[in-house]
Amino acid sequence: MIKPLNWTGPYSWPGFEETNKLAPLPEQKGVYLQTFEFSGGYLIYAAGITRRLFKARFKEHSRSYLNGEYNVLDMLSIKNGIRNEHWHGWDYARNHRDEYERRRSDLSPLINDQLANFRLFVVDLGDEKRIHERVESAVMNVLYQQLPPISTIPDKGMFLSKKKDFEDTIIVENKCNEILWGLPRLLYL
Known part of the structure; x- marks a missing residue:
């Protein structure tokens, strides 16, 4: 049986x-x-999951961006399918807090520009935690396997919880009124 994923x-x-x-x-x-x-x-830059309302989760994301914890991308490059960073977050950011603080006033407008340029798509899958995790993992893994720019825009190194050997395969059909580059019609979770 194929489960539909209706992205809005x-x-x-x-x-x-x-x-x-x-x-x-x-x-x-x-x-x-x-x-x-x-x-x-x-x-697609990233797939994510939240067990809280989207607005609460994105408030946390905003705080992390503004604190220099996440990557800050160049929007002109992104529009051309090229990934260029103004700031590298994650482990680099943890080890270079002083550098971020020195650059904060220059980076803040770039962060706001990135947040304004994000276009978010969501799907309601009910409350089944494992389905959420498996969809997130399947989306990211299928992106990583494709040609640039689909494979080069997303962050690498995310913690992803793919299908476990004892779990049955689930087939989902992605449906959206917009083109989501790199997202196949069928995903195998």
Whole structure:
């Protein structure tokens, strides 16, 4: 049996609805895609899950961006399918707090530009935790296996919880009114 995944969006990053004229995120939880506009569709930067409402999770994401914990990308490059970073977050950021603090005033407008340029897509999968984890993992892993720019825009090194050997394979069919580059019609979880 094939389970449909009805992706809705694009939605705005919370707090940027007036800037980008997109609808706010729905009041739900589940799986989301952070994307950027590209070539008549959307390049996926990251898939994520939340067991809290999307708005609560994205408030945490905003705080992490503004604290230098996440990567800050060059938006002009992204629009051309090229990944260039103004700031590398994650482990680098943890070990270079002083550098971030020195550059904070220059990086803050770039961070806000990135948040304003994100286009979010969401899918409601109910409350089944493992399905959320397996969808997130399958999306990211299928992106990593494709040609650039689909494979080069997403962050690498995410903690992903793929199908375990004892779990049955689940087939999902991705449906969306927009083009999500690199997201196949069928995913095997």
